[in-house]
Amino acid sequence: MGNSLFHGEDLTCIRGGRTVFLGLNFSLSEGEALILEGPNGSGKSSLIRMLSGLVRPKLGKILWQQQDATKEPEIVQRHIHYIGHRNAIKPVLTVLENLAYWSGKTKDDPSLDDALDHFRMLPLKHTPANLLSSGQSRRLTLSRLLASERSVWLLDEPSVGLDVASVALLENVIQTHRSKGGSVIFATHSPIHVESPSRLNLQDYSPLYNKELLAVEDDEESWV
Numbered sequence: 001m002g003n004s005l006f007h008g009e010d011l012t013c014i015r016g017g018r019t020v021f022l023g024l025n026f027s028l029s030e031g032e033a034l035i036l037e038g039p040n041g042s043g044k045s046s047l048i049r050m051l052s053g054l055v056r057p058k059l060g061k062i063l064w065q066q067q068d069a070t071k072e073p074e075i076v077q078r079h080i081h082y083i084g085h086r087n088a089i090k091p092v093l094t095v096l097e098n099l100a101y102w103s104g105k106t107k108d109d110p111s112l113d114d115a116l117d118h119f120r121m122l123p124l125k126h127t128p129a130n131l132l133s134s135g136q137s138r139r140l141t142l143s144r145l146l147a148s149e150r151s152v153w154l155l156d157e158p159s160v161g162l163d164v165a166s167v168a169l170l171e172n173v174i175q176t177h178r179s180k181g182g183s184v185i186f187a188t189h190s191p192i193h194v195e196s197p198s199r200l201n202l203q204d205y206s207p208l209y210n211k212e213l214l215a216v217e218d219d220e221e222s223w224v
């Protein structure tokens with residue numbers, strides 16, 4: 001593992017007027033894979049969205065290297081790929097057009113074919129995206145990871161809809177990314193095998209599941 005790249009201190013997340021998690025710390029180093037665990041509603045997606053700059057922490061700090069990114073998510077956003085649990089695909093565009101649109105590259109850029117090839121999507125490159133199966137849509141979404149280089153991948157349920165062979169392709173790109181110093185944080189309910197992962201269980205920080213936190217939450221009613 002290299003130096004700490006990205007970390008959060010004492011993070012509190014409030015959504016819909018409820019405390020999702022509080023007092024959460026995390027740290028991510030170059031080459032690290034951090035798996036977010038926890039039952040439904042414990043805040044895995046919320047944390048990923050917070051680290052992507054889409055949800056603001058109510059309390060706490062987010063730091064990228066030595067820079068405070070809590071109020072300036074752009075500091076982090078230029079280094080990350082965020083893939084949510086839904087596929088953001090434009091149905092009227094072809095597979096290749098979707099990838100070009102998303103990556104900001106022209107359709108003849110060879111890196112797009114390479115990315116599609118890795119996820120076995122090259123034979124479908126001229127197919128309109130509305131004709132894809134759910135697993136194929138997911139593979140198109142994941143091919144974005146390879147179409148432009150970012151050092152940290154934030155993946156919410158990346159293997160949803162994938163068959164066993166496609167999960168292996170995902171595991172393979174994660175391994176290659178890490179071998180080049182890239183890092184990944186992901187939430188999953190189905191196994192994705194990566195070498196020597198770190199783990200963060202959101203249950204420990206959730207007042208819904210950790211009753212000891214209810215008292216802390218009550219003391220801080222003014223947050224909501």
Ligand SMILES: Nc1ncnc2c1ncn2[C@@H]1O[C@H](COP(=O)(O)OP(=O)(O)OP(=O)(O)O)[C@@H](O)[C@H]1O
Nearest residue numbers: 015016020038039040041042043044045046047202
């Ligand atoms: N847009 C939203 N507005 C208000 N509350 C939300 C919103 N999205 C999620 N929540 C709430 O935040 C809490 C945590 O949800 P989140 O999706 O982060 O959990 P999760 O651990 O990813 O769950 P799952 O395993 O079911 O995907 C839940 O109580 C949920 O109702």
